[in-house]
Amino acid sequence: MHRTLRQCEQYKTTHPAPNGRFSQLTRTARPPSSWSVESQAVHAGETGYRSAATSTSTPIFMTSSFHYETTDALERVLAYDEPGFVYTRYGNPTTHAFETAVAQLEGTDEALAFSSGMAAIYAALALCVSAGDSVVASRDIYGASFSVLRDHFQKLGVTPVFVDITDLDAVSAAVAEHRPAAILAETLSNPLLRIADIRALAKIAHAAEAMLLIDNTFATPLLVKPCSLGADMSIHSSTKYIGGHGDLTGGVIAGSSDVIGSLREQTKMLGAIPSPMDAWLSLRGIKTMPLRFDRQCTSAREIAEVLRGDTRFASILYPGDNEGPQDQFLSAHRGAMMSFEVVGASRETIFRLMSELELVIPATTLGDVYSLMLYPAMASHRALTPEERHEVGITESLVRLSVGIESPKDILDDIRQAASRALG
Ligand SMILES: Cc1ncc(COP(=O)(O)O)c(C=O)c1O
Structure with a gap:
C-alpha cells in the first residue's frame, strides 16, 4: 500500500x-x-x-x-x-x-x-x-x-x-x-x-x-x-x-x-x-448542473460541427464519440468545452476577434451559464514559456470556447461575425 x-x-x-x-x-x-x-x-x-x-x-x-x-x-x-x-x-x-x-x-x-x-x-x-x-x-x-x-x-x-x-x-x-x-x-x-x-x-x-x-x-x-x-x-x-x-x-x-x-x-x-x-x-x-450541462454539451457538439465546416477555423478540438475509453463515460455527451485555431491568426488578430464578440464573453473562466472565450497563450497558460506552450501544442492562434446555455445559433452567429470583422 x-x-x-x-x-x-x-x-x-x-x-x-x-x-x-x-x-x-x-x-x-x-x-x-x-x-x-x-x-x-x-x-x-x-x-x-x-x-x-x-x-x-x-x-x-x-x-x-x-x-x-x-x-x-x-x-x-x-x-x-x-x-x-x-x-x-x-x-x-x-x-x-x-x-x-x-x-x-x-x-x-x-x-x-x-x-x-x-x-x-x-x-x-x-x-x-x-x-x-x-x-x-x-x-x-x-x-x-x-x-x-x-x-x-x-x-x-x-x-x-x-x-x-x-x-x-x-x-x-x-x-x-x-x-x-x-x-x-x-x-x-x-x-x-x-x-x-x-x-x-x-x-x-x-x-x-x-x-x-x-x-x-x-x-x-x-x-x-x-x-x-x-x-x-x-x-x-x-x-x-x-x-x-x-x-x-x-x-x-x-x-x-x-x-x-x-x-x-x-x-x-x-x-x-x-x-x-x-x-x-x-x-x-x-x-441545476444536470440541466445546464446537458444543454451546454448538446450545444457544444452542434457548434463544433458547424465550425468544422467553416474554413476560417481549423483544428477543432472537441472530443469525438470514438475517442478515449468508451466505458468511462456515463452518457453520450463529451463536455461543453472546445478549442480551435483561427486560421493564420496572429496574437493581434485574436485580440481583435475577442474584442468584436457581442454575446460570448472574453473572460478567463469556464463552465458558466454565459459562453466564454479565452486565449490560452495570454490567460490560462500564460505562466508557461513559449517553448513549453509549443511543446504542449498551444499555438498563438488557438482560442478556447466554453459553451454556455444561450441558443447555439446565437453563439455561432457571434463567433462568425467577430471572425469576419477581425479577419477583414
Ligand atoms: C481544469 C482546471 N482545474 C483547476 C482550475 C483552478 O480553479 P480555480 O480557478 O477555482 O482555482 C482551473 C481554472 O481555470 C481549471 O481550468
Missing part, C-alpha cells in the same frame, strides 16, 4: 468519526442512488434546519464557531467522540451540505470543499508528497496546475515529471523511472480536450504505490466518476460547472473516507476553506 494510503489508514484509527454532522439538521442528506441524477442533484446535501419550522433550503451558517451547552459537550465533539461542528475552519453545516451533495454525485464516501480549485489541487498534492518525491503529471494540464508543480513544489524538493498522459507507455516508463508519489491528470484536458484513460492510469499508479489524482472539472461527475474507475481523488474547481453562474470561487475533492479524512486534518492546518456563503452558492448551483 502506498505511503499516503498507509497514512490515511493510520488516520482512520486515530480519528474514528471525522465528519461533522449537526444534530439539529434534519432530512436525508444522501438520497437513494436509484433516483435519477437530476433528482439527486436537487436534493443531495440538503438537510433543512429544525427550528419552529424546518427551512427547505439549508441555511447559510455565517459563523466562525459553534458553542454547546457544556464544555464537556464541546470536548466530546473536539475529541471526535460525538459528531458536530466546532469551528468553521474544521467544518461548517452549509459547507458540509455542499460536500455531501458532491460526494453523492461522485459516488464517493465523502468530499471536502476548498476556497478555490487551486487550493484543492494544492491540498491533494501536499497530502501525497514529501521532499525527495516526484509527481508524474500530464503535460497538457491547466497552466496553474503545471506551474504549481514546476515552481512551488519543485522549490520544496519535489520533482515534477511532465508526460503525454494519453501515451500509456510513456506514463509507465516515467513511473518506472521516477517511482512518483502521485500521478496528476485531467479527465478532459485544458485546453486541448484530450481524454485520460483513468482506469489504465489507476492500474499504473497503484502498481507503483502512487496515488492517482484526477482533475474532473471539465467532465463533471455527470460524465465521468473518476473514483469509480480507480482514482484516489476526484478534484474540481467548483468555480466552474458546479457553481455554474460565474459568481463564486471554490474547489472540492471527492474520495474515500480515509483520503478525505486525512485531507480534512490537513485543511485544519492549511486553512484554505470556502466561505459558507460560497459553499451555499455551490450547493445551489449543483441542483
